Amino acid sequence: MYQNPFTERFLVIAEKPSVARTIAQVLVCEDKKDGYLEGPDGVVSWCFGHLAEYAMPEAYDERYRKWSLEALPIIPDKWKLEVTGDKAKQFRVLKELLSSNEFAYAVNACDAGREGQSIFDRVYELSGSHMPVKRLWISSMEDAAIREGFEKLKPGTAYDALYEAALCRERADWIVGMNATRLFSCLYGQTLAVGRVMTPSLAMV
Secondary structure, eight states: OOOOSOSSOEEEEESSHHHHHHHHHHTTOOEEETTEEEOSSEEEEEOOSOOEEEOOGGGTOGGGGSOOGGGOOOOOSSOOEEEOGGGHHHHHHHHHHHTOSSOSOEEEESOSSHHHHHHHHHHHHHHTOOOOEEEOOOSOOSHHHHHHHHHTOEEGGGGHHHHHHHHHHHHHHHHHHHHHHHHHHHHHTSOOOOOTTHHHHHHHO
């Protein structure tokens, strides 16, 4: 049987349930709980993709509930994250796990890339956790690759710049999408969805 490379009880958070199940199988976490899988040495849980999203304009100011040219541009001074209703239950599970004293640190096992980094860091930020974080960075879900990845965990802080890059992209998408969509919809009297990537891509097609 595979010997976990952990000397303390571990908490692993994956991006999707299917990935969590694969990792849990390798780490021998087979006991199904509500929102996570548990084993003798630790716990494996998951997000459902982006659990936390940037709030809609009206969450910043009620005057943005009505679409008008006078209200533009909408640029938040302080960004707000919200958990959508259908994912709130899983977020509560993660928040409770990230607030627990039984784990020495959490392992970010979300996908290796900018989006995966953002998915974990958003949940971590919104949970208010101060638990130390380590990063699993693998490109294969083969058992051998997972085992090797857990033996080479890196400090979560090594990927802070990647999260900052994700924030820049996400906030640019929000600012362009919210403002341009409202601008053109008001100008032409019908709902016209405009996005930073979608609109130029459709134009090229």
